[in-house]
Amino acid sequence: MSRVLLDQMAIKRALTRIAHEILERNRGVENCILVGIRTRGIYLAERIARRIHEIEQVPVPTLELDVTHYRDDVAKTQQPSAGEMAGTLDISSKKVILFDDVLYTGRTVRAAMDALMDMGRAEMIQLAVLVDRGHRELPIRPDYVGKNIPTSKEEEIVVHLEEVDECDEVILYN
Secondary structure (H helix, E strand, O other), X not given: OEEEEEOHHHHHHHHHHHHHHHHHHHOOOOOEEEEEEXXXXXXXXXXXXXXXXXXXXXXXXXXXXXOHHHOOXXXXXXXXXXXXXXXXXXXXXXXXXXXXXXXOOOHHHHHHHHHHHOOOOOOEEEEEXXXXXXXXXXXXXXXXXXXXXXXXXXXXXXXXXXXXHOOOEEEEEO
């Protein structure tokens, strides 16, 4: 059984609110970079960057982050060097706002922070998620949340975004 928890308009409103919260907390977006965790996090970061541009008329750089090789369920022998992952981007002294679609155990965010640390020493890292469903295994707390959706461990939250799924919705499966 499934039900839609957020439709296209609800997602749009949540992202607009997050954009305003980012602007307020950081007093603008000077020295900020929006980093989206592959796959859906980058699309959320890009949407927020567009909203901020509409509001403030300033561009905000975005970056896609692949955390596959930083996950704790990947053998260490498969780890790339920091240079391979970081490329030429240096996040030193930047305010990094990290985006993911769903925050659950916190392990993906931990992997993303490890990857970011290999790119330089950020001034700070903030976390934005579309859905926070609880059940943390690590002490990770988002700074910006589209919607808190308490779930049981047996339930599943699936985010569909137009860029990859041809529609915008958040679905709860029991």
